[in-house]
Amino acid sequence: MYTTESKNEHLEDKNVQSSIIPQTLKGSNTSEHDKGEATDLSKTKETKPQFEKKSSCPPQGSLNKYITNGVVLLMIWCMCWSFSGPEVLPGGNLFGLLIIFFSAIIGGKLLELIRIPSVPQLPPLLGMLLAGFTIRNVPYLSERIRVSNTWSLTLRNTALTIILIQAGLGLDSQALKHLKGVCLRLAMGPCLMEACATAVISHFLLNFPWQWGFLLGFVIGAVSPAVVIPSMLLLQENGYGIEKGIPTLLIAASSLDDILAITGFNTCFSIVFSSGSILNNVLASCRDILVGILIGAVLGIFVRYFPSEDQTRLPLKRAFLVVSMGVSAVLGSHQIGLHGAGELCILVLTFVAGMNWSKEKIRVQIIIKAVWDIFQPLLFGLVGSEVSVAALKSNVIGICVATISLALLVRISFTFTLMCFAGFNLKEKMFIALSWIPKATVQAVLGPLALETARISAPHLEPYSKDVMTVAFLAILFTAPNGALIIGILGPKVLTCHDPSKIKVELTNLEVH
Numbered sequence: 001m002y003t004t005e006s007k008n009e010h011l012e013d014k015n016v017q018s019s020i021i022p023q024t025l026k027g028s029n030t031s032e033h034d035k036g037e038a039t040d041l042s043k044t045k046e047t048k049p050q051f052e053k054k055s056s057c058p059p060q061g062s063l064n065k066y067i068t069n070g071v072v073l074l075m076i077w078c079m080c081w082s083f084s085g086p087e088v089l090p091g092g093n094l095f096g097l098l099i100i101f102f103s104a105i106i107g108g109k110l111l112e113l114i115r116i117p118s119v120p121q122l123p124p125l126l127g128m129l130l131a132g133f134t135i136r137n138v139p140y141l142s143e144r145i146r147v148s149n150t151w152s153l154t155l156r157n158t159a160l161t162i163i164l165i166q167a168g169l170g171l172d173s174q175a176l177k178h179l180k181g182v183c184l185r186l187a188m189g190p191c192l193m194e195a196c197a198t199a200v201i202s203h204f205l206l207n208f209p210w211q212w213g214f215l216l217g218f219v220i221g222a223v224s225p226a227v228v229i230p231s232m233l234l235l236q237e238n239g240y241g242i243e244k245g246i247p248t249l250l251i252a253a254s255s256l257d258d259i260l261a262i263t264g265f266n267t268c269f270s271i272v273f274s275s276g277s278i279l280n281n282v283l284a285s286c287r288d289i290l291v292g293i294l295i296g297a298v299l300g301i302f303v304r305y306f307p308s309e310d311q312t313r314l315p316l317k318r319a320f321l322v323v324s325m326g327v328s329a330v331l332g333s334h335q336i337g338l339h340g341a342g343e344l345c346i347l348v349l350t351f352v353a354g355m356n357w358s359k360e361k362i363r364v365q366i367i368i369k370a371v372w373d374i375f376q377p378l379l380f381g382l383v384g385s386e387v388s389v390a391a392l393k394s395n396v397i398g399i400c401v402a403t404i405s406l407a408l409l410v411r412i413s414f415t416f417t418l419m420c421f422a423g424f425n426l427k428e429k430m431f432i433a434l435s436w437i438p439k440a441t442v443q444a445v446l447g448p449l450a451l452e453t454a455r456i457s458a459p460h461l462e463p464y465s466k467d468v469m470t471v472a473f474l475a476i477l478f479t480a481p482n483g484a485l486i487i488g489i490l491g492p493k494v495l496t497c498h499d500p501s502k503i504k505v506e507l508t509n510l511e512v513h
Contacts, residue, residue: 090144097155097378099145100132100385104377107131120488122481123227125380125440129476132384145385152382153452154331159379160445161326162372164262164343167225167255168350169365182422183249187256190415190436195221195264197410201403202471211278212464215268219446219468220404220439220475221411222261225254226376227438227480231487241495246428250435258442259347263289265446266340272461273453285340292333292344299325299345300352315363322350322364323371383444386451387473391466400471404478408437427494434490438483439475447472 058064077098080088087094104127111127135141195217202208202216232247241247267285274281303325307317326346333342354361416433424432450465 091146093146093148093151096145096147097151099141100135100147100381101377103131103135104128104381104384107381108377120231120484123230123440123484125226125376125444126477126481128377128380129384129444129473132381133387133473134384135381136385136387137389147382147385149452149455152386152448155375155378156382156445156448157330157334158327159375160262160343161323161330161346162368162375163258163441163445164330164346165322165326165350165368166365166372167258168347169354169361169368170225170255171252171351171354173351173355178245183253183256185418185422186249186415186432186436187253188260189418190411191218191221191223191257191260191264193414194407194411195261198403198407201406205399205403206467208464208467211268211271212468215265215272215450216468216471217407218261218264218268219443219472220407221264222439222442222446223254223257223436224438224440224442224480224483225251225258226441227484228254228435228487231435231484231491235487235491235495238492239497239499240491241428241431243496243498244424244428246424246432246495250432261442262343262446263340266343269450269453270339272450273458288333288338288340289344291338292329292341293348295329295341296345296348297352300349303349303353304356315360315367318353318357318360319364319367319371322353323368325349379441379444383448383473383476386448386469392470396467396470397474400467400474401478403471404475408479411436431490431494434486435483437486438480440480443472443476 059067077088080094084092084094086092088098089095107127107130108124109127111122111124115121135145195214198217198220199208199210199213202213203210208216229251232250236242236247266288267282270285270288271278271281274284303318303321306321307314311317326342326349329345329349330342333339333345354364357364412433415436416429419429419432447469451462451469454461454465
């Protein structure tokens with residue numbers, strides 16, 4: 001009995017052990033299997049609710065995003081109302097800025113939706129301009145949507161700062177060396193010739209004094225990189241004209257053209273609104289130029305090395321320094337009477353600093369481009385809101401359009417003549433001459449400056465400044481869409497197409513402004 005019982009106990013222990021081992025192994029295998037099944041189930045559970053939430057409440061996806069953004073904007077408005085009170089109510093400055101800003105964005109988006117087969121897309125800035133123009137000329141809206149002259153002037157000067165920063169960063173020293181004299185001739189010759197032609201035409205058609213004629217000439221003499229650069233980059237990507245570097249030439253020259261126009265405008269501006277002699281005003285302008293170049297060079301050298309390359313978020317810090325220095329230079333120079341120094345300071349600062357940033361400059365340009373995306377709707381919306389249909393006379397509109405058209409003919413003819421000595425064929429010369437038509441950004445900034453200054457310090461000069469504003473508005477309205485259409489339609493027809501991968505193309509990283 002003992003032996004049998006001990007044997008039975010031994011067998012029972014053995015059976016228990018054998019039963020435990022498979023269960024243990026099975027448990028380990030089962031756990032892995034269960035984990036896999038749990039993962040699959042979790043994935044199924046995760047995907048299933050997502051699938052169900054698309055049609056469930058609360059909403060998901062794009063609708064949820066729009067509602068969230070709307071509530072965020074509403075709360076920003078409530079916070080502004082808490083701090084400023086009447087400023088965010090109808091008739092206040094903040095309320096007017098918000099309405100103009102979002103109306104301009106909507107106007108630009110609506111224009112982007114208008115697509116005609118085989119016709120290039122119109123620039124969104126035209127929709128922004130028309131949005132501001134509509135707000136000003138609809139009776140109910142114009143009474144409740146207002147922005148003070150001081151706010152408007154400050155915002156436009158800030159927009160000018162962003163434009164100049166983009167122009168300075170867009171100047172590539174290597175590309176300028178490669179293009180040599182052709183780029184300088186194309187940037188300086190047509191602008192100066194159109195300014196002189198506008199001065200003569202406006203003197204006889206608009207009865208402008210000579211100094212006002214040259215001021216108007218430099219306002220409408222600048223070409224718009226906001227229209228030219230995207231069109232040229234599109235042609236460049238498709239291989240049109242890249243063998244002779246036509247897109248590169250026009251991209252580089254557009255920034256220099258703006259610099260010359262702004263410098264000339266500041267000189268004429270100081271002459272018009274100063275009581276001294278012309279010689280003293282010219283000497284004061286030269287003084288402003290020298291001061292701007294000197295301060296810009298010093299600040300540019302500083303920004304080249306501060307912050308150092310071992311710091312984090314380097315592009316963001318550089319962009320902040322450039323923007324803050326630029327805004328301070330432009331607004332501060334106007335406060336102390338050095339009207340032309342701030343603009344040149346920015347150009348020299350960004351050009352000198354960008355030479356040492358190499359590839360990092362592209363990241364800074366991306367940040368500056370994001371800042372420009374905010375100020376562009378404000379700029380064109382505010383410019384459009386300055387033009388009143390009631391103040392326009394039919395004969396004035398006709399004379400202004402005639403002035404713009406005749407000056408453009410002079411510009412086109414002179415540009416064609418200059419390109420005769422640059423190695424281009426007949427079709428290429430025609431394309432370059434016609435590509436130099438679009439006007440938008442600089443006109444939107446410089447056009448209202450004379451009007452704001454006349455309202456503050458010289459009311460007797462307000463009629464001339466209103467005509468300058470009208471001409472600038474009409475120049476944007478007529479030349480920006482027509483120039484974009486001419487470039488988009490004529491380029492593929494007259495320029496030779498080559499494979500972009502086989503030809504080295506430079507200057508593709510320039511930002512639009």
